[in-house]
């Protein structure tokens with residue numbers, strides 16, 4: 001890790017964090033994975049979940065009604081411990097609010113006729129892709145870290161390399177079932193209580209408690225045929241990336257990784273059932289294989305060394321979906337520096353990655369301090385025509401590589417996201433995760449400058465990471481018109497839940 005430390009103690013804690021990870025976290029993570037995989041399998045096989053669902057929803061209602069009957073001097077939030085979530089920080093509001101246990105963890109029904117899956121909010125992406133794969137199905141958008149939950153992705157947001165076709169996670173959700181602040185259970189969809197349906201995404205649990213979601217699925221095939229095209233010039237890379245994202249007949253998956261300001265690899269993929277003659281099988285999910293982004297970097301190096309042929313590979317579908325899980329994008333290299341070493345991979349690779357929740361739970365204060373000072377984790381979402389300009393601005397302020405680029409469509413629907421005109425607008429997610437090398441980098445000031453760049457360019461920010469915006473700026477970034485109207489109309493809603501900003505701003509997150 002290239003972070004500078006002030007004291008020797010800090011140095012030891014940071015440099016040897018891997019020791020704690022190897023000795024304690026990986027074995028505990030393994031036990032947890034074995035237990036939860038077995039439990040999910042058993043519940044789904046016994047098909048007990050649909051019968052239990054109503055009972056579990058009633059229990060959520062009971063808790064809300066108890067709060068209603070009391071003095072109501074606290075607000076409500078889910079009881080999911082903040083260390084278990086995929087957000088970067090711990091939400092302080094959990095300590096001061098009444099915690100409602102929404103312990104709903106099951107896939108309820110796969111409807112192959114209507115091509116939907118109904119599931120409960122704590123179902124994870126890994127669990128869903130594992131359940132759907134044997135049925136020849138997949139979610140239309142599979143946010144790639146497999147500990148992400150359906151509830152978090154609905155109430156926050158989810159984006160993936162098929163989002164240039166299907167939109168964000170919210171755009172593949174067809175119906176929500178919620179327990180409201182008055183204790184009632186309601187469902188909403190585009191045809192039933194449409195205002196509520198469109199206000200739920202990005203509401204961060206401030207309208208009601210989600211208890212089930214109906215999500216669109218698509219037919220799946222065995223492999224993804226992935227083509228890697230390397231570039232050594234940003235305008236050319238940006239042009240190729242945009243053209244593919246906006247094409248009338250685009251590839252099913254589009255993604256790019258930038259390794260410097262001027263070099264990167266554009267990846268386009270399609271599902272196929274057979275391995276063609278133009279490429280080899282690459283099972284990137286196997287425990288001994290090199291981390292995915294390192295493999296991509298190798299293609300770029302080969303290209304700059306003079307081998308100009310685009311490379312084609314066939315990747316098993318589920319391996320593709322979870323391609324960034326094993327290395328948590330490139331965040332794990334700072335925590336387990338030798339994690340990608342061949343000997344480590346062969347011996348212990350199957351234990352990776354440690355559970356993010358356990359990493360969060362055991363994070364020493366010193367590490368938090370260092371991440372505050374010298375680490376950036378942000379996903380900024382800007383219209384795709386600003387891609388080049390945005391990369392240059394990110395380079396100036398952060399200089400962090402790799403940069404993740406993922407195109408996504410925002411449908412022109414009511415809600416928190418603004419679209420200029422037409423039925424939809426194409427955006428790009430620019431993900432920066434790592435240690436900034438830019439001269440004069442200062443976490444708050446640099447992030448504030450990027451935030452205002454994003455607002456000026458009609459973009460917005462993912463809220464699992466830190467936002468330093470003021471309430472006014474936040475309301476400028478996200479359209480609150482429908483959200484405010486819905487909150488005004490829902491009984492007890494304002495008493496029960498803070499505004500979104502009250503749950504995501506930096507001062508309520510530790």
Ligand SMILES: Cc1cc2nc3c(=O)[nH]c(=O)nc-3n(C[C@H](O)[C@H](O)[C@H](O)COP(=O)(O)OP(=O)(O)OC[C@H]3O[C@@H](n4cnc5c(N)ncnc54)[C@H](O)[C@@H]3O)c2cc1C
Nearest residue numbers: 033034037126130146285286287318319322325326350353
């Ligand atoms: C007890 C145990 C023993 C294992 N032994 C071996 C072994 O001998 N050889 C071996 O190859 N693997 C081994 N693994 C790892 C496992 O086979 C692979 O990680 C597989 O991808 C996990 O799939 P899953 O659905 O069982 O688990 P999951 O619970 O879905 O995943 C386990 C972890 O692997 C990650 N993961 C899941 N699928 C993928 C994927 N396709 N690509 C990238 N990451 C993924 C997830 O992020 C998760 O953290 C072992 C795992 C366990 C729990």
Ligand SMILES: NC(=O)C1=CN([C@@H]2O[C@H](COP(=O)(O)OP(=O)(O)OC[C@H]3O[C@@H](n4cnc5c(N)ncnc54)[C@H](OP(=O)(O)O)[C@@H]3O)[C@@H](O)[C@H]2O)C=CC1
Nearest residue numbers: 077078085086143149151152155156157158159205209210
């Ligand atoms: N590829 C991608 O798209 C990625 C997305 N992310 C982000 O990660 C987050 C998801 O992480 P995850 O750990 O799954 O979710 P979290 O537990 O962090 O939940 C996120 C928010 O959703 C609310 N929420 C979750 N479940 C319910 C429910 N049943 N009812 C009401 N509110 C609920 C939470 O409310 P409360 O605070 O009350 O618990 C919280 O405000 C999202 O913000 C997502 O954008 C992160 C990485 C990648």
Ligand SMILES: CC(C)=CCC[C@@H](C)[C@H]1CC[C@@]2(C)C3=C(CC[C@]12C)[C@@]1(C)CC[C@H](O)C(C)(C)[C@@H]1CC3
Nearest residue numbers: 086087088328329331356359360363377379431433
């Ligand atoms: C939209 C997309 C694709 C987002 C990808 C986000 C990932 C890079 C994020 C999600 C969770 C995340 C914030 C996390 C971390 C790194 C970046 C992650 C993995 C780490 C592991 C960094 C190290 C920290 O000590 C700590 C353990 C708290 C966090 C946990 C969450």
